[in-house]
Amino acid sequence: MEQRPECTGGSGGQEMRKKKDLWSFTVVPLYVFTIVFVVGPLLYMIALSFATNREGYGVDWIFTLENYKRILDPVYLDTFLQSLKLAFTSTLSIMLLGYPFGYFMAKLSSRWKSRVMMFLMLPFWINSLIRLYGWIVILQTKGVLNGSLMRLGIIDEPLKMLYSYPSVLLGMIYTLLPFMILSVYSSAEKLDWSLVEAARDLGADAVQAFCSVTLKMTLPGLLSGMILTFIPSMGLFFIADILGGNKIVLVGSLIQDQMTRGSDWPFAAALAVVLTLLTTLIIYLYRRITHTSELEGLY
Amino acid sequence: MRMRDLKKWVAGSLTAALLSVCFLSGCGSDGAGKSDTDSAGGESPKEMVLFTWNEMFPQEVLDSFEDETGIKVIYSNFDTDETMLEKLAQAEGGDYDLVIADDYIIESVVDEGLAQKLDQSKIENFENINPLYQGQFYDENDEYTVPYGAGIPLIVYDPEAVDFEIESYKDLWDERLEDSLALTANYRVINGITLLSMGKSMNEQDVSVIEEAGERLKALAPNVRMIQDDNTQNALLNGEASVAFLYTSQVNKVLAEDPDLKIVYPEEGLGFGIMAGFVPSNAPNSEAAHQFLDYILQPEVGARCFDFIGYYSTNQAADEFLENKDLAVPDSVTEGEIIQNVSEEADAAYNKNWTEFRAACD
Numbered sequence: 169m170e171q172r173p174e175c176t177g178g179s180g181g182q183e184m185r186k187k188k189d190l191w192s193f194t195v196v197p198l199y200v201f202t203i204v205f206v207v208g209p210l211l212y213m214i215a216l217s218f219a220t221n222r223e224g225y226g227v228d229w230i231f232t233l234e235n236y237k238r239i240l241d242p243v244y245l246d247t248f249l250q251s252l253k254l255a256f257t258s259t260l261s262i263m264l265l266g267y268p269f270g271y272f273m274a275k276l277s278s279r280w281k282s283r284v285m286m287f288l289m290l291p292f293w294i295n296s297l298i299r300l301y302g303w304i305v306i307l308q309t310k311g312v313l314n315g316s317l318m319r320l321g322i323i324d325e326p327l328k329m330l331y332s333y334p335s336v337l338l339g340m341i342y343t344l345l346p347f348m349i350l351s352v353y354s355s356a357e358k359l360d361w362s363l364v365e366a367a368r369d370l371g372a373d374a375v376q377a378f379c380s381v382t383l384k385m386t387l388p389g390l391l392s393g394m395i396l397t398f399i400p401s402m403g404l405f406f407i408a409d410i411l412g413g414n415k416i417v418l419v420g421s422l423i424q425d426q427m428t429r430g431s432d433w434p435f436a437a438a439l440a441v442v443l444t445l446l447t448t449l450i451i452y453l454y455r456r457i458t459h460t461s462e463l464e465g466l467y
Numbered sequence: 468m469r470m471r472d473l474k475k476w477v478a479g480s481l482t483a484a485l486l487s488v489c490f491l492s493g494c495g496s497d498g499a500g501k502s503d504t505d506s507a508g509g510e511s512p513k514e515m516v517l518f519t520w521n522e523m524f525p526q527e528v529l530d531s532f533e534d535e536t537g538i539k540v541i542y543s544n545f546d547t548d549e550t551m552l553e554k555l556a557q558a559e560g561g562d563y564d565l566v567i568a569d570d571y572i573i574e575s576v577v578d579e580g581l582a583q584k585l586d587q588s589k590i591e592n593f594e595n596i597n598p599l600y601q602g603q604f605y606d607e608n609d610e611y612t613v614p615y616g617a618g619i620p621l622i623v624y625d626p627e628a629v630d631f632e633i634e635s636y637k638d639l640w641d642e643r644l645e646d647s648l649a650l651t652a653n654y655r656v657i658n659g660i661t662l663l664s665m666g667k668s669m670n671e672q673d674v675s676v677i678e679e680a681g682e683r684l685k686a687l688a689p690n691v692r693m694i695q696d697d698n699t700q701n702a703l704l705n706g707e708a709s710v711a712f713l714y715t716s717q718v719n720k721v722l723a724e725d726p727d728l729k730i731v732y733p734e735e736g737l738g739f740g741i742m743a744g745f746v747p748s749n750a751p752n753s754e755a756a757h758q759f760l761d762y763i764l765q766p767e768v769g770a771r772c773f774d775f776i777g778y779y780s781t782n783q784a785a786d787e788f789l790e791n792k793d794l795a796v797p798d799s800v801t802e803g804e805i806i807q808n809v810s811e812e813a814d815a816a817y818n819k820n821w822t823e824f825r826a827a828c829d
Contacts, residue, residue: 417829
């Protein structure tokens with residue numbers, strides 16, 4: 169870019185101008201989009217979080233820190249803890265399930281690869297809410313799973329599985345697992361297997377070779393998979409509402425509650441700002457600890 | 468290089484900001500121009516935008532209204548009263564011609580100046596309205612609203628799964644009901660029945676009393692199986708819960724499926740809700756809205772509507788045409804208390820109770 173001739177005229181200059189036109193033509197829409205749909209709402213949310221809620225309905229633009237002070241109430245702090253706990257447990261379970269899946273998927277023949285990919289993608293054709301309601305049919309007391317278990321004689325009394333923490337966790341894993349599998353897969357597929365062979369030739373056993381070569385080479389995929397599952401799991405409250413019977417209060421559902429039933433937008437905005445900061449902080453710490461700058465597919 | 472990039476970025480973002488401002492303001496003036504021509508255009512457009520919850524009218528009523536008047540009803544949905552108020556406020560009382568919502572939110576709507584006074588001369592059937600539902604706190608002089616159905620949330624239980632007789636809200640706290648109670652999810656209603664069980668008003672404003680109710684509500688947590696606003700009655704049918712606190716429409720639905728279930732009119736008193744229609748202040752076609760209100764106030768049409776939505780009939784003349792006779796008002800309904808807006812501090816306390824309660828249920 170630095171070698172660009174400054175308005176020298178002639179054919180070279182015209183080409184440059186054309187390039188410049190093209191540059192603004194392609195980049196300006198991106199700027200507009202970012203400002204209108206990302207920066208704007210974000211600034212509005214931050215401003216709103218310092219405003220005063222009007223009695224009944226609406227917002228008074230009077231500066232206050234009351235909304236942030238309210239978050240310090242143990243009741244509301246606890247919802248952050250609940251959200252973090254659920255996000256960590258689900259990300260960890262997804263990692264344990266998704267990494268081997270993605271890894272072995274990359275080792276399949278190309279024919280089977282595309283078949284497995286097809287099966288992974290198939291559920292996305294159905295609305296995720298409908299799929300979650302499907303889980304209700306399976307898990308409910310008079311549901312498919314209890315029915316089968318009883319018919320097989322494994323249990324005598326139906327189990328109360330729905331509206332519990334495990335069923336929420338199951339829903340989270342079910343919804344987010346494909347993101348982990350796909351990013352691990354795309355990392356593992358690019359892996360140069362001859363490096364593993366070289367490690368074995370040089371005397372490493374299978375475990376050593378996996379740890380020193382395969383794991384390191386697929387780490388970007390694993391890490392981006394973790395970020396892709398962690399961030400949504402901080403905000404996916406409808407799973408807790410549907411499969412948890414509204415009994416686990418996550419920040420997301422609290423924000424929604426304040427936006428609608430509680431009709432306290434400034435408080436909801438303050439909660440959202442804190443949630444955003446928290447997520448950013450965790451990702452920052454995470455990257456500092458793992459020393460990663462490149463994430464598969466994210467950068 | 469860096470400096471240059473920065474300049475570029477600044478220039479780029481400024482352009483973008485400018486463009487977006489032009490774009491947005493362009494949109495605004497465009498919209499305003501359009502509504503101007505609409506209202507000035509003399510002949511009323513043959514469309515009426517109805518804004519209410521899902522499934523509030525039988526399709527045949529909407530169709531026959533269109534057949535009779537040539538006005539097409541555009542049905543627009545909201546989930547909660549609060550969403551409706553937000554949308555209506557953003558549209559500055561425009562966009563929608565007729566809104567049907569709950570009593571307490573209509574008070575806010577009227578306070579915000581988002582509703583217009585009805586022209587009763589255009590509603591011949593106005594006198595069919597049951598006076599029981601008139602002169603309420605949200606519209607004391609009956610200037611803005613036409614009631615459309617009333618509801619009383621009630622306790623319903625499966626006598627086979629519960630081995631004692633439930634007679635009051637207080638009984639919901641009984642430890643024999645552990646992990647078997649399904650609740651609707653309105654924070655004011657649930658706080659309200661807790662207050663009723665303590666012999667207080669559902670609209671308690673004293674924060675210390677509300678906090679006391681919060682403690683009492685937390686004690687209910689071990690009995691709660693699930694909290695949900697939509698199709699709560701299914702919990703009774705699919706065996707998830709043996710007792711449920713349900714809205715009127717849900718009570719009717721569940722009794723239609725399983726007539727052996729028992730209804731309880733709690734002895735502490737009833738919560739009471741009225742849904743009513745109003746015309747927003749800047750409704751594009753208020754003429755059609757008045758016609759529609761008059762249409763649904765006809766006795767036979769009204770009866771068909773109440774049978775469909777399963778709420779108590781607010782139309783005296785319609786009572787005799789009801790298929791489900793239970794929807795005609797029993798005398799006890801006069802004693803119901805309506806949930807009203809409370810002060811900011813009281814509301815914050817109710818909200819806190821609710822969050823604490825839900826967290827305790829886990």
